[in-house]
Amino acid sequence: MKLFGDLIPLSRQAWTSRSYDDGSHGDLLVEGDTLEEKVADLAEMIRVAHLEGLQLGVHATGDRTIQLVIDAIAEAEAAPGSPSARELAHTVIHGDLATPKQIEQMAALGIWLNAQSGIATQTFEWLAALMGEDAAHEAWRFGDALDAGVLVLSSDAPVLNFDWRRGIADADARIVATAGAEGAERRLLGLLRAYTAVPAAQDRAAAWKGTIEVGKVADLAVLAADPFEVGAAGLPSVEVDLTVLDGRVVFERF
Template sequence: MRTADGDARNASADLILRGGVVHSLCAGGEEATAIAVRDGRVARIGDDRAMRELTGPSTTVVDLGGRAVLPGVNDAHLHATWLGALWPDTLFGGHAGPGPGPQRPLLDAAQRRRAILRAGDLLASLGITSYTEPGLGPGEDEGATGAFGTSVVGEYRALAAEGLLRARVTVLSLYGELDGPSDLEHFLAGLAATDATTSDPRWLRFAGVKIFADGIPPMKSAYTHHCYTDGVRPELLVAGADDTEREANLTRMILAAHRLGLQVGVHATGDRAIDVMLDAIEQARREHDVDLGHYVIHGDLVTVPQLRRMAALGVGLDTQPEIALRTHPLVDAALGEGTATAAWPLRAVLDAGVPLCLTSDAPVLSPDWRRQIAAADAWMGPAADPRRRMDRLLRCYTVEPARQDRAASWKGTLAVGMAADLCVLETDPYAVTPDELPDVSVELTMVDGSIVYERGAVEVVQTSGTTGVPETAEAAEIA
């Protein structure tokens, strides 16, 4: 859109949010009080007066009333289709550890579509504007849940083509079983048949592959250098005759994906599994030195030396702090008293410069990102600078997931030209402690410049004249 003088920068905005606090989360970015949106992108950030020349007769003006604007939340590890089938139930529920989910299988395309749309509504109400479905594909075509097979991929494609997705979706393809075995032959065949084409990769993107290396410590299935207290000796989930062959096959899987330019997310909770993954990525980078954003999923028992390797290789970490809080007694029981104290070393992760995404793994846990930030703060212990702690943790749900999505150039922060994906909170999160954050409500969620959730009514205000807000005009309030 351009004004009569041809200066698009001063064209009327579609929407202006003013009278609050805007946290862009840009490096070195300053706080503002208002933000303008045009054609699905951020048009301007500044004070309320800076918005006057962008206000035209059809501009929607919202008075924030002191509320706070953040970039849209991005949950980088969330099983949305399964969540839509199970919610409000989760696998953890009120228990210390995960259990089997309720038996609510998705039996046909209509049920899968409803589950995706139901999850989309839930996530919009939480301020979530992007998420990653970490594992959809033929390995689960016969799965009991009906929430992970190729038919789910088909529903996502259809919803994206119809413009019905409520959030941007990244998909990792799965060529083995969920939480179960895979083999090199089927993995390579899956890679060869991968179709990553999509009508609009900003709404639906097929990024790469997920591989299950191991299980989890409480179930004594994490592949670790530690000895389990009862003598259990777990194996990698990747098929092979012995540990050496299984490790070699996992390495071949990672190398094959890297050579094709595909991102790899490896479910690895044990330190030995992480070692195998990092060795493979190091070899891959020697062969073809390109950073594809590979990452460890969960990483419960990751060590400080491994974190240094991860930072050097550009390997990220997706983890769930609430799992640390809930399961640490179970980890100690499985691996020995005090083991959990060194597990989930979130402080060391941040200090090492490892790209860190806090995630929910919903429906394992609730998709409420505010709970994960509170849990991360509790696990890390007292902060010398609470405001800086909050800033770092918020970035783990916005800036870092955008990096993981290879999309940091257009989403994850609120700068001019970036996607107008944002959420409005009733209170400035920097003015509360992390343990208070779960009680701060989400007031409004916007994706691509369109409001997909509002807690209260937002009314359009018609202004008189083509520019400027008349002194008598009142902005709509978020009820």
């Protein structure tokens, strides 16, 4: 089940602790006469879905919305006879303004963060103008999510281009900008997994996809160069030589 908790910071419609340039804090995308009613209703939607054993994907970009999602899932999980959040593999979609503490809480509960690195690359200055330079520098905590083991990368196409090579380069650049440049190979391995093995786990399908091994679906791409030789920044310029879908070659460059 997909729920829309809020919209996006760039339209001042993510529910945030820090104010926007007009003094507002955004809102929830839930019907209700008051913010308190909206908070209660969104929490109830999350609770009911969890208790029914449904996997949730919640569009949440503001830090207050993200905290509401985390708290509601934790409360639902604590109910007698309730399934675990880790088992259901709930997902926060986007999570632009998630804090390091919230990412830790997500990892403890088994909640995934499905993020889009191109958004950070393309809208950093926009967010800085709306919420200040500090807010922009503290947003899109891909490094924290990668270290916590909850980062899933996706394109949000057609909002962004679906080229995963560009996505990895953008994510790596963001991590370097926020946390230094140590461990380039370790980061690249983690980001490659964030487009392959980790999304399979998010889909609760790791037993049959996500890695190249006997018994799993043969969906893969063969690159013209070793990613670890060109590095994350060089990936967008590397050609795809071959694409295999369900065991069939569907593209050959030569």
